[in-house]
Amino acid sequence: DQQVKQNSPSLSVQEGRISILNCDYTNSMFDYFLWYKKYPAEGPTFLISISSIKDKNEDGRFTVFLNKSAKHLSLHIVPSQPGDSAVYFCAASALGAGNQFYFGTGTSLTVIP
Amino acid sequence: EAGVTQFPSHSVIEKGQTVTLRCDPISGHDNLYWYRRVMGKEIKFLLHFVKESKQDESGMPNNRFLAERTGGTYSTLKVQPAELEDSGVYFCASSRRVLAGNSYNEQFFGPGTRLTVL
Numbered sequence: 001d002q003q004v005k006q007n008s009p010s011l012s013v014q015e016g017r018i019s020i021l022n023c024d025y026t027n028s029m030f031d032y033f034l035w036y037k038k039y040p041a042e043g044p045t046f047l048i049s050i051s052s053i054k055d056k057n058e059d060g061r062f063t064v065f066l067n068k069s070a071k072h073l074s075l076h077i078v079p080s081q082p083g084d085s086a087v088y089f090c091a092a093s094a095l096g097a098g099n100q101f102y103f104g105t106g107t108s109l110t111v112i113p
Numbered sequence: 114e115a116g117v118t119q120f121p122s123h124s125v126i127e128k129g130q131t132v133t134l135r136c137d138p139i140s141g142h143d144n145l146y147w148y149r150r151v152m153g154k155e156i157k158f159l160l161h162f163v164k165e166s167k168q169d170e171s172g173m174p175n176n177r178f179l180a181e182r183t184g185g186t187y188s189t190l191k192v193q194p195a196e197l198e199d200s201g202v203y204f205c206a207s208s209r210r211v212l213a214g215n216s217y218n219e220q221f222f223g224p225g226t227r228l229t230v231l
Binding site: 002009041043091104105106 | 225
């Protein structure tokens, strides 16, 4: 009963172009969403988040979009850089869930120089 | 400030043996979480401590797993006896105390312990 799904296991993008990573969720109680980035042999590091009261949050080259009606969020990276190559995890949480995060399976992004 | 540290980084044991994983959270972080990632799958929640108390252990797979956080500082996760399906990467994360009822705090993750059960 996976509540957060990332259906694309991998994505390759040319340097300078846009990377779009997608995430779907099933639990309508989720009200906080995050993206984490993970390099090999390291733990996930926080990248960007969005509350359910917003539909967009931007931080430099990273923008997260939330479509609550579709239960879908996406991460846009513009322009993509080779250092962005990593596994990206989508996560969600609900108030009352004790700050427990529900993660997706991850999308491995490769930015080709 | 020092990040979340985990020990060991790797552990290879045989089925039936016992293994204890350790996590040192960021100093001052009341919340401590254990997660596990089985190869290629999602990062799955195991349990959550607030200081030394277990707030939520709904993700613990079975009673072969025992987590402790004596004194509210570091935490250990013991698997006894280990089974093949326990193999995976075990992550620990910590976060500051939530001050308001409707806010979230970023969770900082450690590098993980890769457990292989043969």
